[in-house]
Amino acid sequence: MTGSSGPKDDSSLGENLGMGIDHSSLFYIHPFDFPKQLHVNEVLTDNNYVNWSQEMKNFLFAKNKFEFINGTIKKPEKGSADYMPWMRCDAMLKGWLTTTIEKNIRNNVKYASTASEMRSDLRERFGKETSPRAYELKRKIAVIRQDGSSVSTYFTNLRSVWDQATSMQPFPRCSCKGCSCDIGKRVNEFQEKERLYQFLMGLDSDFNVIKTQILATKPTPDLSAAYHLVAKDERQRMISTEKRNQPESAAFKAFQRREGSFNKERNYQKIVKDNRETKEYETCTFCGRNGHKKEGCFKLVGYPEWWHGKKEKGKPKTVACAEPCPIPIPELTNEQYQIFVKHFLVQATMRGYKRGA
Template sequence: MTGGAAKDKDIREGSGVGIDQKSPYYLHPSDVPKQLHVNEVLLDSNFNDWNQEMENFLFAKKIDFVDGTLQKQEKGKPDYMPWMRCDAMVKGWLTTAMEKGIRDSVKYVTSEAEIWTDLHERFGKESSPRAFELKQKLAATRKDGSSVSTYYTNLRTLWDETSSILPFPKCSCNNCSCEVGKRLSEYQEKEHLYNFLMGLDGEFSVIKTQILATKPIPSLSTVYHLVAEDERQRTISNDKRTPVEPAAFKTFQSRSKNFDLAKEKSVSKTFKDKKDEDCTHCNKNGHKREGCFKLVGYPDWWPIKKNEMHKTMAAHVEVEERPIPELTKEKYQMFINHFKNSSIDEEPS
C-alpha cells in the first residue's frame, strides 16, 4: 500500500466514511452532538423519567459506550479515532439533555461512560423523600371529573416511578419452583387495581360494586376496560337527553325580553304622542282642549284640588268654633257673656 492510499484509509476511518453500518463505530450523516433526544432535560427532580428515555434512545444508538462494553482504544490503533468520534458524539447527546448546572458539573469529564456513572451515583439511588412524595400523590390522586383515560394515565405514571425507586423484590434462585415472583407481581397488580377503584367518582359506585363482587377479581386491564365502557355508555345516554329546563328557561327569557322591549316602545310612543299635543285653552302642551282641567274641573288627586280640600276642612272647623262668622272669637265670647249676665239680672230676688 502506497503512502497516499494509507493516508486516504486513515481519513476514511477518522471521518466515518467506509465504516460498515453494523459496526458500533458507525455514525449516520444526520447525527450531530447538539441534538435533544428526550422530552425533558435532566433536572434534580426527574432523573428516573430522564434516565428511562435516554436509555431507550442509547439502546437504539450507542449503549455500548455508556455501559462500558466498548472500552477506550489505545492511541495509534485502528479503532482509536472511530471510538473517539463516537465518544464525543454520545457526550454531546448527554450534555445537551441536561440543565446548565448539571451540565457544568460534568464539563471536564473525559468519557461519556464516566458521565453516565456519575449521574447514576448522584441521582439514581433510592430517595426516601421522593418515595414518600410519590406515596402521598398516589393516595391523593382522584378522578375528580376528568376522563377515565386521563385518570388512569396519571396513576400509571406514579406507579412506574414508584417501582423504579422502590422496586419489588425478585426471586434470584435458579429454577425456582415456588413462583414467588409471579405471586408478588399479582399482589402488586391487585394493589394498583384497588388504587384505581378508590379514586373513581361516586357515579361509578355500581360498576365498582360489580367488579369487587366478581370472583376471581378481574385483572387491572379488564377493570379499566369495564370502567371506560361504563363512562362511554353514560356519556351517550346524557347526550340523548333533551335539556328541557334550560330550553324552557331560554324561551321564558326571550319572551320576557320581547315583552319589556314592547312595553318600553309603547310607553315611549305614548309619551311622545302626548308631548306633541297642545291645548288651545291654556296654551300648554301634553293635553288637548277636551281634557283641560281648567274646563272640565280638577280631579281629586290633583295637588291644587287637595290644597283646596284642606282649606275647606279648616274653614269648616273654624265655622264650628265660631257660629257667627262676622264676629271674632273675642267678640263672640263677649256676646255670650252679655247674655249670661242679662239672664242673671232678670231672675227674681
C-alpha cells in the same frame, strides 16, 4: 513493507472516519447529527432521573450508540484503527448528554473524560434509591385523585408514578434455578391488586356505583379490566348527558323567543304610555292650557263640528252651530249650561287618558 503499510493505514482510517463505514456500524454518525441536539422531551433535573434515563436509553438504542455509555465498547488504544472513530462517537455522545442536563448539574459532569463516566456519575447521584424520593413517590400515589379529569388522564398520571416507584424500588425476584413456588407470579398478582385499589380510591364520587360493582365481582377483575369498565361507564354517562341536554336546549330557545316577544310587547306599551303622558303634560303657548300644543289649539285654528261648548275667540275654520242652540235644561242659564258642559268634557277627557294609560 513499511512503505506499503502507510497507504493501507490511511485507507483504513478514512473508512473509519465515515467515508466508507456501513450504516449498521457502531461507529457510523449521520451527517445531520451534531453535539448540541436536544433529542429528549425532558431535561435532567434533581427529580426526574428515571424518566430522563428511559428517554435517553431509547434514543441511544435508535442511534445504535447505547453500548458506548454502558461500558460494552471500551476505549481503544492510541494508534488503533478504531481510536479516532471511537473518539468521534464519544465526543458526540457527551454533547448529547450535556445538552439534555440542567445547567447546575451540567457544570459538575461536563469535564468527564468519557460519556460512559458521565453516565455512571449521573446514575450514582440520581439513580440510586433514596429515602426522601421513595417517600415522595409513595405519598404522591396515596394522594393522587381524578379531580374532574378524564379517566384516561387520571390513569396515565397514576401509572407514571407507579413506574417511577417501581424503578426506584423494584420488587424482589426469585433467583432460584428450577423454582416451582411461582413466587414471581404471586408477587405480580399482589402488585396488581394493590394498584387496583389505589386506582379505585382516586376516582371521583360519580363512579361509586361502578366501583361497588367491581369490588363485588368474584373473582375481582384485574387492573386492566377495571380500567376498561370505568372508562365504558364514563362514556355512557357522557352520551346520556348529551341526549338530555338537547331537549333542554330547545326548550330554553323557545322560552327565549317567547320572552323576547313579551318584552317587545311590553316595550311597545311603555312607549305608548310615555307618549300619552308626554302629550298630557304638554303646554300650549297660545292659550296656556295643558294637553295640546299651539299648532292644535282650538282657540287658534277653530273648533271642529263635534265640539260642543262655547266657542272662544280665535280663528274659527268651521262653525259648530249657525244659530243659537236651545238649552236642554230650562232651569239653567246659557252661561251656567256652558260651564256644566265644559265640566263633563274635562272629566271625560281625563277618564280617557287614564283608560289609555
